[in-house]
Amino acid sequence: MTDYGEEQRNELEALESIYPDSFTVLSENPPSFTITVTSEAGENDETVQTTLKFTYSEKYPDEAPLYEIFSQENLEDNDVSDILKLLALQAEENLGMVMIFTLVTAVQEKLNEIVDQIKTRREEEKKQKEKEAEEAEKQLFHGTPVTIENFLSWKAKFDAELLEIKKKRMKEEEQAGKNKLSGKQLFETDHNLDTSDIQFLEDAGNSVEVDESLFQEMDDVELDDDEDDPDCNPADPDSDLTD
DSSP states (O other): OOOHHHHHHHHHHHHHHHSTTTEEEEEETTEEEEEEEEOOOOTTSOOOEEEEEEEOOTTTTTSOOEEEEEEEESOOHHHHHHHHHHHHHHHHHTTTSOOHHHHHHHHHHHHHHHHHHHHHHHHHHHHHHHHHHHHHHHHHHHOOOOOHHHHHHHHHHHHHHHHHHHHHHHHHHHHHHHHOOOHHHHHHHOGGGGGHHHHHHHHHGGGOOOOGGGGGGGGGSOOOOGGGOTTOOTTOTTTTSOO
């Protein structure tokens, strides 16, 4: 008859010596404990980590232990799901034998794979960003290809905007025409216009300047002096004619 309690105690002692810094007992009845597993450092010193919680069933190791992800760091949801599937597979394959060390080792290898995948994911993300940047640059230089559909769409929008501008302009011109006063209306509304010209002449006063140069050549002009002509009769239009 198998002494399950003895096998469980022996395994606990072995695990405590194998994982002195990460092994923690949570309870003795039923036996429950945690083991923290950390991956190897990646290219940029990044690591992933998980703390596994195990609880012995009454007939362990003939029955699988209870297990769960107690905590984790830097793991995606799909990574957690993969680790739980891995634990289930390993537990089924190792029934009848103490298996905690085997389960923890499998998880350790899985975490190392995840770190490598992180590196691959980052490289793929970098390539994807570079590709998107190249596509954006091509789009900047080449523009959007003109098709019948997008041209008609653009033209309809353009025509609508142009129509709105014309309506606005016509409305402004119509409003301006209503507000424009005739000459008569201006004089009727602004009485200052009645005396504006008179006021201008009064303001000019004696300040009107004459350009004397206009009269400097007057001495050279020969003018007929009718008063010196004895035959000139102002009342007779033919008196100045020479016989």
